Amino acid sequence: MIKSIDHIAIAVSDLDKAVERYTALIGTTPDAARIEEVPSEHVRVAFLSIGGTKIELLEPLNSDGPIARFLEKKGEGLHHIALETEDLEEETRRTAGEGIIPISEPSTGANNKKVVFFNPKDTNRVLIEFVQKL
Ligand SMILES: CC[C@@H](C(=O)O)C(=O)SCCNC(=O)CCNC(=O)[C@H](O)C(C)(C)COP(=O)(O)OP(=O)(O)OC[C@H]1O[C@@H](n2cnc3c(N)ncnc32)[C@H](O)[C@@H]1OP(=O)(O)O
Numbered sequence: 001m002i003k004s005i006d007h008i009a010i011a012v013s014d015l016d017k018a019v020e021r022y023t024a025l026i027g028t029t030p031d032a033a034r035i036e037e038v039p040s041e042h043v044r045v046a047f048l049s050i051g052g053t054k055i056e057l058l059e060p061l062n063s064d065g066p067i068a069r070f071l072e073k074k075g076e077g078l079h080h081i082a083l084e085t086e087d088l089e090e091e092t093r094r095t096a097g098e099g100i101i102p103i104s105e106p107s108t109g110a111n112n113k114k115v116v117f118f119n120p121k122d123t124n125r126v127l128i129e130f131v132q133k134l
Pocket residue numbers: 009038041043045056058066067069070073078079080082103108109110111113115117119120125126127129
């Protein structure tokens with residue numbers, strides 16, 4: 001079952017500036033952001049909590065990954081929506097039954113969570129991530 005919206009992700013070219021801007025917008029301070037690098041996705045990421053969900057700001061670590069490609073082609077902006085589930089395997093089996101198949105096998109995302117992505121072509125041109133706490 002999908003429980004909640006875990007995060008809404010925005011691709012940015014300068015993470016530190018984006019953290020300043022978004023914490024100013026939300027009404028908190030930059031030290032409220034949880035920042036980490038996820039080399040497997042070629043990103044540096046900041047999470048800002050809002051109520052029960054989060055904004056995820058994504059900056060490319062290098063020119064190889066999906067965020068670098070996205071910025072090059074589309075520029076900064078909304079990148080994906082992540083939905084939280086308690087059982088990623090069960091949920092992806094369920095979606096496969098509906099003809100919606102993940103792009104790749106589950107991998108480890110930020111905060112050591114298990115994540116999987118769906119092709120935006122299958123979801124009305126919005127990239128969807130499923131995420132499970134381990
Ligand atoms: C921090 C870790 C983790 C977490 O814990 O939360 C993350 O969030 S990591 C986030 C970054 N990782 C990913 O995005 C992984 C999944 N993404 C992919 O596999 C690829 O980016 C992609 C979606 C399959 C597209 O890759 P690729 O085919 O290499 O890029 P193209 O530029 O050729 O795009 C093809 C097609 O897809 C459209 N597209 C690309 N990105 C998006 C997007 N974010 N939202 C909507 N549509 C997107 C792109 O416009 C192309 O469309 P057409 O031009 O119509 O073919």
